Amino acid sequence: MTTRKPEDKNIDPAIQQMIVKGQQDGVTVCYDRYEAMQPQCGFGELGICCRNCLQGPCRIDPFGGEPSHGICGADADTIVARNLLRTSAGGAATHCDHAFETIEMLLLATEGKAPYQITDVDKLKAVAERVGVKTSGKSKERIAHDLAMKAYADYSPSRENKPLSWLESSVPPERVETWKKVGILPTDGDLEIRRAMHETSNGVDHDPVKLSLQCAKMGLIDAYSGLKLGTDFQDIVFGTPRPVKTSANLGVLQEDKVNIAVHGHIPFLSEKIVEWARKLEPEAKKAGAKGIQLCGICCTGNEVLMRHGVPSAGNYLTQEFAVITGALDAIVVDVQCVMPSLVDVANCYHTKVITTHEIGGMRGATHIPFAAETADEDAQKIVRLAIEAFKNRIPEKVQIPNVKTEMWGGFSVEAIIEALAALDAKDPLKPLVDNIKAGNIRGLVGMVGCDNTRFKDGGISVPLAEELIKEGCLIYVGGCCAHALGRAGLMCPDAAAGASDGLRAVLQAIGDANKLGGPLPPVLHMGSCVDNSRVGDLLVAVANYLGVRIQDLPAAATAPELMHEKAVSIGEWAVDLGLLTHIGMAPFCGGSGLVTKILTDDLEGLVGGKFYVESDPHVAAQTILAHIDKKRAALGI
Ligand code: BF8
Ligand code: SF4
Numbered sequence: 227m228t229t230r231k232p233e234d235k236n237i238d239p240a241i242q243q244m245i246v247k248g249q250q251d252g253v254t255v256c257y258d259r260y261e262a263m264q265p266q267c268g269f270g271e272l273g274i275c276c277r278n279c280l281q282g283p284c285r286i287d288p289f290g291g292e293p294s295h296g297i298c299g300a301d302a303d304t305i306v307a308r309n310l311l312r313t314s315a316g317g318a319a320t321h322c323d324h325a326f327e328t329i330e331m332l333l334l335a336t337e338g339k340a341p342y343q344i345t346d347v348d349k350l351k352a353v354a355e356r357v358g359v360k361t362s363g364k365s366k367e368r369i370a371h372d373l374a375m376k377a378y379a380d381y382s383p384s385r386e387n388k389p390l391s392w393l394e395s396s397v398p399p400e401r402v403e404t405w406k407k408v409g410i411l412p413t414d415g416d417l418e419i420r421r422a423m424h425e426t427s428n429g430v431d432h433d434p435v436k437l438s439l440q441c442a443k444m445g446l447i448d449a450y451s452g453l454k455l456g457t458d459f460q461d462i463v464f465g466t467p468r469p470v471k472t473s474a475n476l477g478v479l480q481e482d483k484v485n486i487a488v489h490g491h492i493p494f495l496s497e498k499i500v501e502w503a504r505k506l507e508p509e510a511k512k513a514g515a516k517g518i519q520l521c522g523i524c525c526t527g528n529e530v531l532m533r534h535g536v537p538s539a540g541n542y543l544t545q546e547f548a549v550i551t552g553a554l555d556a557i558v559v560d561v562q563c564v565m566p567s568l569v570d571v572a573n574c575y576h577t578k579v580i581t582t583h584e585i586g587g588m589r590g591a592t593h594i595p596f597a598a599e600t601a602d603e604d605a606q607k608i609v610r611l612a613i614e615a616f617k618n619r620i621p622e623k624v625q626i627p628n629v630k631t632e633m634w635g636g637f638s639v640e641a642i643i644e645a646l647a648a649l650d651a652k653d654p655l656k657p658l659v660d661n662i663k664a665g666n667i668r669g670l671v672g673m674v675g676c677d678n679t680r681f682k683d684g685g686i687s688v689p690l691a692e693e694l695i696k697e698g699c700l701i702y703v704g705g706c707c708a709h710a711l712g713r714a715g716l717m718c719p720d721a722a723a724g725a726s727d728g729l730r731a732v733l734q735a736i737g738d739a740n741k742l743g744g745p746l747p748p749v750l751h752m753g754s755c756v757d758n759s760r761v762g763d764l765l766v767a768v769a770n771y772l773g774v775r776i777q778d779l780p781a782a783a784t785a786p787e788l789m790h791e792k793a794v795s796i797g798e799w800a801v802d803l804g805l806l807t808h809i810g811m812a813p814f815c816g817g818s819g820l821v822t823k824i825l826t827d828d829l830e831g832l833v834g835g836k837f838y839v840e841s842d843p844h845v846a847a848q849t850i851l852a853h854i855d856k857k858r859a860a861l862g863i
Pocket of ligand 1: 541542704706707754756789792793
């Protein structure tokens with residue numbers, strides 16, 4: 227059934243080993259299911275099938291023949307645009323739901339109803355002041371309460387049609403004006419997602435241009451009702467990340483310890499697992515283990531890496547292979563990017579799959595409902611279950627790849643500014659901007675997103691990052707891409723050796739000034755997908771410093787191996803900011819020349835950014851560099 231060799235599926239040697247082990251153990255994994263799915267539906271790939279009403283499914287002839295219209299009369303442009311809007315709304319909904327949970331959590335913590343604290347009071351005050359919540363003379367609890375109310379207001383209908391507070395306070399006024407002029411300025415996260423579902427249902431919006439612009443609006447909902455709000459509240463409750471050294475890859479698992487992987491997205495659960503894994507070490511020792519080894523997968527992995535240095539086991543496509551090591555005692559999941567196959571894979575080993583979230587169900591898993599109010603009790607139960615599972619290990623099935631790489635994380639904007647302050651305490655952005663102007667830093671590239679069975683995992687992101695660094699670009703990463711670049715060795719000081727001379731000198735100077743014992747890594751880990759907001763914040767700060775629009779910066783965004791709907795809506799946001807946004811594949815819109823042209827061309831005239839689709843890393847790198855050089859020339863630098 228499987229035709230691709232392990233090295234054609236994943237560039238990583240540890241995963242290649244586990245692909246072979248999985249085959250030997252008789253386990254079916256994502257790559258097998260991918261092969262079995264071939265050929266995938268051509269109508270679906272082009273976005274020209276519709277099942278938005280029960281007269282369907284309808285599909286359009288992609289070669290211009292018949293049928294050219296769905297039964298209701300919708301043509302390919304309308305169908306593609308409607309599908310893309312539903313995808314974008316799906317992406318925005320996940321981040322909004324996540325962010326909404328963070329508001330509730332801050333309130334519960336503030337009211338003493340959940341065992342969490344306000345950890346970063348400075349950030350609390352800074353965010354409050356930014357969004358117009360008064361702080362003077364107020365207790366931190368009062369500020370937090372008022373901030374939560376302000377956040378709720380971004381999810382409530384505004385009769386004055388006021389822009390979202392989190393949007394208006396995060397971007398230069400020029401962006402707000404532009405988005406208003408284009409008609410994509412959102413006023414209420416929930417309403418806009420509801421409207422997108424309404425708009426795309428049978429018989430409502432048939433205008434592909436209008437529908438495509440609504441996709442651009444979903445990008446802003448995702449970014450400001452989701453990402454930015456979520457990052458702010460998580461930093462307030464758990465602390466703003468600071469640089470931390472850790473390691474990446476399946477070699478972080480330890481044969482003689484209880485191994486627990488946290489996987490998913492919302493850090494309220496994983497923070498407590500970190501705490502209780504530490505506290506329950508004596509119980510693990512009593513069970514015959516040397517201790518408890520925690521590791522992270524996907525964005526929860528990024529969250530605990532950023533704040534606690536918990537090592538990364540891997541990205542989305544790693545989850546099944548972490549189980550195949552036979553050494554993972556429990557995989558604890560909440561929501562998003564969790565493969566439903568985990569239970570089937572775990573059934574071949576002793577691993578406990580533990581679901582925890584009310585909307586994250588999985589048949590055959592052990593469900594331990596995780597609630598804020600009982601977070602400590604729930605986390606203890608979960609860790610104890612892992613300790614119990616350790617006793618059931620099947621020694622002959624254990625094979626941990628001896629592969630792990632040094633990886634650094636924790637580069638919040640605050641941390642980057644602190645690091646730069648070691649060079650210029652009074653004007654920390656100056657060294658960064660001066661080096662951009664001087665050409666030592668040729669450009670800034672935000673690299674985000676997932677991994678996807680249709681690509682060789684790491685096969686686009688890693689060579690693309692390597693080429694961009696070699697050509698002098700500083701890279702900021704978030705999401706699963708960070709795990710891939712981390713295990714490829716690009717997120718540690720040694721990676722600076724692959725940078726251009728100018729970039730390497732800058733990284734060395736920052737490293738020396740901060741006594742890092744080496745240069746700053748050329749690829750800076752900013753966190754989870756929610757933390758992509760940090761990439762946006764940094765670009766806004768640099769643009770404001772230079773007194774130019776974001777679209778004028780020598781900068782670009784890329785999601786080389788995108789998979790999830792979230793990557794689509796985040797990409798739309800990057801375009802809205804004014805960035806050339808590279809993606810490794812078109813998000814099922816090739817069936818409409820009109821929609822494709824809007825996304826890859828027309829949007830540039832409206833918001834400054836556009837999508838660019840390319841799966842060859844070298845071609846993508848050259849195009850991104852040409853874009854950066856064009857922007858440099860226009861700025862006269
Ligand atoms: O939010 S990068 S595969 S884990 S969607 Fe999912 Fe993609 Fe990973 Fe995080 Ni983001
Ligand atoms: Fe077909 Fe129109 Fe119904 Fe879609 S909405 S399934 S195109 S009839």
